[in-house]
Amino acid sequence: MHVILRRRRRGLALGAFALVGSIASLSSCSRPSAAGSEIGIGVALDPKRAGMQSIYNGVELAVTQLNGQRGSSRPLRMIKGAPDVSDPIRIADTLRSNPLVVGVVGHPESGTTLDAIGEYADTKNFGKDAVVAISPTGTSPALSGASKWLFRVCPSDVQTSRTVARYVLDSLHAGRASVIYRNDSYGKDWAKSFGEAYREGRGVVVQRDPYVAGVTPWDAYASYVKQLRPDAVLFPGSTEDAIIALRAMAAVGIAPPFVGGDATSGLEANAAEFPNARYAAFFIARRATTPEAKAFITAYRQAYHEEPDQRAALAYDAAMLIGRAALEVGPDRAKIRDYIESINGTTRPAVAGVAGPIAFDANHDAINKPVVIVQVGK
Secondary structure: OEEEEOOOOOOOOEEOOOOOOOOOOOOOOOOEOOOOOOEEEEEEOOOOOOOOHHHHHHHHHHHHHHHHHOOOOOOEEEEEOOOOOOOHHHHHHHHHHOOOEEEEEEOOOHHHHHHHHHHHOOHHHOOOOOOEEEEOOOOOHHHOOOOOOEEEOOOOHHHHHHHHHHHHHHOOOOOEEEEEEEOOHHHHHHHHHHHHHHHHOOOEEEEEEEEOOOOOOHHHHHHHHHHHOOOEEEEOOOHHHHHHHHHHHHHOOOOOOEEEOHHHHHHHHHOOOOOOEEEEEOOOHHHOOOHHHHHHHHHHHHHHOOOOOHHHHHHHHHHHHHHHHHHHHOOEHHHHHHHHHOOOOOOOOEEEEOOEEEOEOOOOOEOOOOEEEEEOOO
């Protein structure tokens, strides 16, 4: 079972990925990429973290396809940012300092993205060598309007949690909810905005408790949930902790409908064990319906012999956006930033990305992005 819910905006039009036309640069402080034979699209992530390879794959696939479409333009190349380094500031500095790089896909996490903003904006040099960065999966509300050089192609935690609240009320018909959230900015922001939307719909939050990985007594939490008897359990946390929590609840004899945030998509690997588990996602290959998504999935399978996940899809969209802008306006960092900012769904139509339409509001947040709530294994 799944449902796709969208925010609607009047006048939002879908466009093709051919980003036609050009716009004047709003600022001239950023240098163009150095003359040479290649245009670089940087990838900023911690290579030691699990699940990062799919981001590389998504960007690599986009670069391959762009090179097949570029005509007489200079070839594009994926450039990894300090692949043996985990520090987001050093990664950002490495990519910004590379004259071939015209845009960066990253970082995947909100916290590392926030840490690196100053480097991409080149604040120490008053923006002289600034470069645009597009986060594929940074969802924190703190990223909204954080920098003129920062964009994201995923919904924010506020959008996602409010969509989940409507789903819990309208589809699960659950009027009483327990919220168990990871005790960090992601969990707190998600739980807060979910609670607000849920109460607006006359839902009652009967439990709102934080957890800390490796410390929380899950048996006690499970017993408390059993005592409260909520209609649903909301879990803005990680896959690893969701598995522990679900097993603790099973141990006390309960299996309430469980809805995780976008960080719990790994529950798919345990579908037989947790048939009542659901999670929010921004792209599900088996639910894809648009021509762009289907073509992407086919190409990804052929290249990597596996199904693309949402990181791969969103990284692909971000890389395609940077690459198309570079091919359209040239390898000038400021013009590329201005071009991307102009995709607002009104004066310039939204781009048809594989994970939904791409357009940006004044805070550089993604507009009208779909949120999918899917039952594992279904």
